[in-house]
Amino acid sequence: MKNRIVQRPWGRRRGKGWIIQPDALLQALKAGEIAEFGKLHVGARQLSKLIALMRFPDQELLISSNGRLEVENIQRYMARKPTSVRTEFRQPRMRHSFRVDDGAWVEKRHTTMVVIKPRKFL
Numbered sequence: 774m775k776n777r778i779v780q781r782p783w784g785r786r787r788g789k790g791w792i793i794q795p796d797a798l799l800q801a802l803k804a805g806e807i808a809e810f811g812k813l814h815v816g817a818r819q820l821s822k823l824i825a826l827m828r829f830p831d832q833e834l835l836i837s838s839n840g841r842l843e844v845e846n847i848q849r850y851m852a853r854k855p856t857s858v859r860t861e862f863r864q865p866r867m868r869h870s871f872r873v874d875d876g877a878w879v880e881k882r883h884t885t886m887v888v889i890k891p892r893k894f895l
Contacts, residue, residue, distance in 0.1 A: 776805070776884060776885045776886065777886050777888055778804045778805055778885060778886070778887050778888065779888045779890060780800075780801035780802075780804060780887055780888065780889055780890075781890050781891065781892045782794070782797035782798055782800070782801050782889070782891055782892070783797060783891065783892050783894040784891025784892065784893065784894060785893070785894050786893065787835060787847070787862060788835075788837070789837050789839060790835050790836050790837030790838075790843070791835070791836050791837070791891045792833050792834065792835050792836075792847060792862060793833065793834050793836055793891055794833050794834075795824055795825075795827065795828045795833065795834055796828070798824060798834060798836075798889070799821055799824055799825060801887060801889055802817045802818075802820060802821040802824070802887060802889075803817075803821070804885070804887045805817050805885035805886055805887035806818065806880070806883045806884065806885050806886070807879055807883050807885070807886045807887065808820055808886075808887050808889055809886055809887065809888045809889065810836065810838040810842055810889050811838040812838070812875075813838045813841070813842050813875045814875060814876060814879055814886075815842055815873050815875075815876075815877050815878060815879070816877065816878025816879055816880070817887055818878070819877075819878040820842075820873070820878070823844070823871060824844065827844070827846055827869055829846060829865075831848060831849050831850070832846045832847065832848050832849065832865060833846070833847055833849055833862070834846060834847070835847045835862075840875075841872050841873060841874050841875065842872065842873045842874075842875075843870065843871075843872050844870060844871055844872075844873075845868060845869065845870030845871075846865060846868065846869050846870070847862045847863070847864065847865065848862065848863050848864065848865040849861075849862055850862075850863065
């Protein structure tokens with residue numbers, strides 16, 4: 774491993790994962806050949822192709838890494854309360870998800886690794 778680039782897209786905690794916008798994650802994955810989420814390493818190019826297929830309006834990605842990388846879409850909506858309007862998330866009608874094991878699509882020879890560490894967004 775020659776280079777390690779740390780990318781910090783905006784994210785929001787939900788359960789044991791992070792909610793990240795697909796466009797921000799795709800921009801972060803462009804910087805390298807291997808993506809590191811916690812202790813997991815996955816090929817960045819193939820992961821970005823899968824994430825590009827999961828872009829829908831008003832939906833973001835819920836990403837968790839517990840032994841394997843799990844990516845699923847989650848719907849964003851505006852919750853209107855008497856005092857404020859706030860963004861919240863719920864499961865969409867058409868759920869799409871995939872799981873990737875550690876070391877998937879990783880080539881023996883690589884030069885650039887992208888470390889994804891989301892920045893907390895309230």
